[in-house]
Amino acid sequence: MQKEISKEISIVWFRQDLRISDNPAITSAAEAGKILPIYIFDDCAPKLYQTGSVSKLWLSHSLEKLNTTLDKKLNLYVGNASKIIAELIKKHKIKKIFWNKCYEPWHIDQELLVKKICDQADIKWKIFNSNYLWSPKDILKDDGSYYKVFTAYKNKAKTIKARACLAKTPKLDCVKDTANKTKLTDLNLIPDHPWHQKIEKLWEVGEDAAHDKVEFFIENHLSGYKHGRDYPAKAQTSLLSPHLHFGEITPAQILDSISSFAELTASNIDIEHFLSELIWREFSVYLLHHFNTLHKDNFNQKFNNFGWTTNNTTLLKAWKKGKTGYPFIDAGMRQLWQTGYMHNRVRMVVASFLVKNLGIHWHKGEDWFWDCLVDADLANNSASWQWVAGCGVDAAPYFRIFNPTTQGEKFDADGEYTREFVPELKNLPDKYLFEPWTAPEQVLKAAGVELGKTYPRPIVDLAETRNRALESYKGL
């Protein structure tokens, strides 16, 4: 059989590393010569592992940007990764294959198969950790076991040299697999309904956008981050999570930008806190690595027979749609639905509400976030849901139950955030904004609010559900 591409080339297998800078797989492949850059969208994966709807949207745009960066040489495929790579090996004169490590169980399964195929065909493969500061296997307790307490993990991690970012982005000599006719649209990533247009307008996708965002964040929002990050109406969080998930930027690059920023005004407290948030991301993937069913199984097995419901569709639906009758919750859930994102503080509050007040299994929340978030990430999502539910690693104690009213009053005191996403309440005075059912009839009327019609009454009683949750906890 005639080889379609005559010169020896290396495959770079892109997955969640959709960038060319600080990409060791690319850099090593470039040193070896010509590159066949590939991305394989696996549409046969089990449902649990399939890319969420909003993530698909991001992925589509990110692949488009990457393709542009690669001078339109990105080769797209749909199907099973090992089969497709096996075919490529047969068809072309492939010398080596490079990729950056992913930690999702299905990615690991894929990697094993690909390694096997390469070994059989006598093709060298090389894998890099590039998407994280530390490799999960490098941070262990003295007895060889892994950390289950965040602070201990963080302290240990800080004693180990973090991955440094690559200084130079190589010149690339990419080749196109001309026999392959798969186009981006063949991946079917853009949903058929119109809600995605608002999301597309809100986000700049891709490697360049990620770097712009880092610069902007450092310049404008790093100073005061520790305090400001808790207020959803302030744009003080970095918004880097989707870029990090898709590997459009690496944490090493972010740290590099911070340390080399010329006029850094942020205090050490702010920088430390931001670093600590990045380390939470490291900790999540670390836990997934050491407990690879984190997305399915309660880390703390005591919770295996806990009485979470999985079939109350009425309550679940109200939560998903942002119609719980608790304005702060509803604002968060609608922000998620409309923008593909939810502020971190509000994520904790809505998650606590689902699991503790509504008594619904954290898997239901995990699934919804997975489908709706632009930054949906298996490790972060499962670790965080387990953390809130109380069954996770170093988890919030079960009795720590957020009160949506109090949280709203504390962190959205002037109601700016809540009014944006729950506009039917925007004319209510601050005093009643988070508890419209306590407002006198005439106040409601003046604000144009009709409970049960223009805005729902609370779907559950807070005190009652809280006490029920506490009772269940005692049973553990």
Place this chain on the structure above:
DNA sequence: TGAAATGTTGGGGCG
């Protein structure tokens, strides 16, 4: 990276 219940303290109204 809570909230509610309970306990303590101290200032002011008042008999």
Place this chain on the structure above:
DNA sequence: ACGCCCCAACATTTC
């Protein structure tokens, strides 16, 4: 002036 009560405003404990 004094003791008593009330009740914020904190502080501590409990879930």
